[in-house]
Amino acid sequence: MQIFKKFSQLSIFYSEYVSFPYPHATTVKKAHKCTINHCLLHSHLVSSHASHKFVSSGGKPAGGEGDGAGAEMVGPQRPQFVLFGSSIVQLSYANGGWGAILSDVYARKADIVLRGYYGWNSRRAVQVLHQVFPKDAATQPSLVIVYFGGNDSMGPHSSGLGPHVPLPEYIEHMRSIAVHLQSLSDTTRVIFLSCPPVNEAKVREGVSGIFSELVRTNELCRQYSEACIELCQEVGVKVVDLWTAFQKRDDWLTACFTDGVHLSAEGSEIVVEEILKVLKGAEWEPSLHWKSMLTEFGDDSPYDLVAFDGKTTLNPSDWTFHRAIQWD
Structure with a gap:
């Protein structure tokens, strides 16, 4: 038919x-x-x-009186997926971003909640961690996806100002975030995103004459990405290796970014693909992969x-x- x-x-x-x-x-x-x-x-x-x-x-309908009988209602208890991080998160609903894609994929299955803060580093994140994720909240998220590190990994400014966070301190902040999120509930799952690479030439071109002593290099991104991955393995948190995932594309320098740092639609598609791989492969009960989740009504x-x-x-x-x- x-x-x-x-x-x-x-x-x-x-x-x-x-x-x-x-x-x-x-x-x-x-x-x-x-x-x-x-x-x-x-x-x-x-x-x-x-x-x-x-x-x-x-x-x-068979099995009940009237339409909708026997419907599984998620309602106010619909699972929440919280995206927590810096501008890669805040902008994830723009330009075909990965947050918007996840909202589409999980329509009627989970609410995607945005907690993105442009320009933030892990130091600022831990200062508000208990406010954003209070332990006494009536409902805890089913999943938290965390991204910090891009701003932390920028070179230090001679004034002592700016977003740079030394690598050992960054690791401890991310550890604190992981431990706190894991303590929210027995069913709160956590995924960290590691630092992706950047288009250094595009970054220099875009910030010339705007910022003072801005140093953003792929060598620094690599160091912070590797540190994030190692920490996740240590504390039992799932991690998406964006550093490697982006560079699988031959044209990643031009295809994955809008300005050398923030993600294009194609870059966001890579993020979603990698997140869904983790969710599909994770042996979590209940499963948080979209195909395994209940559709509301x-x-x-x-x-x-x-x-x-x-x-x-x-x-x-x-x-x-x-x-x-x-x-x-």
């Missing part, structure tokens, strides 16, 4: 096969390129067992879209074909 939708002024690019994670559809073969202007947007091949329990004669309903046969409905709760990338 084919279900067609009409949209206008849209261009959708598809390739190969995508498996949709809702239980009512088989794999969909996508055309390599489909440009849509007042034409068919998409077709789903729905298997014979995909028909819902609802029919045009007014039948009610995901039950079938007679108010869902009516199928091609004019009698049954199709549950769109977990449709993901709107995404440019089908995240695993």
Whole structure:
């Protein structure tokens, strides 16, 4: 059975096969390129067992009274994922950023909470750690993703001012953050992001005449990245090695940044891919990978879209074909 939708002024690019994670559809073969202007947007091949329990004669859902009966409600207890860090975090909703991508991927599954602070280092982070993550909070986050180190790793200024934090002090601050977050609850999980590389030439070009004695080098980024990874291994925190992940791309210098430091959409996609790898591979109970998590109010309903046969409905709760990338 084919279900067609009409949209206008849209261009959708598809390739190969995508498996949709809702239980009512088989794999969909996508055309390599489909440009849509007042034409068919998409077709789903729905298997014979995909028909819902609802029919045009007014039948009610099996297993309960009325629509929504038996629905699993997350409501106010929907899991929270907190993004805590410096500008890489604060800007994660801009320009196709990784925070925005995670919000899309985890729609109706978890709330992505932004706690990003432009220009901050680990020293400032530990000063407010107990305010941002109080131990007596009514609800503790299910996941905290932490990024500090880019500003810490900048060279020291002769005045003693500025964001630089010596490496040994940075390690202890990150240890304090890890220990505190781990103590919030038995089910609060933590992922650290290590320092990515930077485009040194682009950084120098962008800050010339603006900042005094700004030193940002890949050698310093590497040192702080390695220190972060070693600390995580020591304290049992999952870590994403952004230093290595970015440099797997031959064009990382030009593709991954907007200004040599902050992330482009392509750089953010790398961050999301690496985070999801960690979440998929982690042996956490419950799992925090999006495919394993409950979709809020995901039950079938007679108010869902009516199928091609004019009698049954199709549950769109977990449709993901709107995404440019089908995240695993």
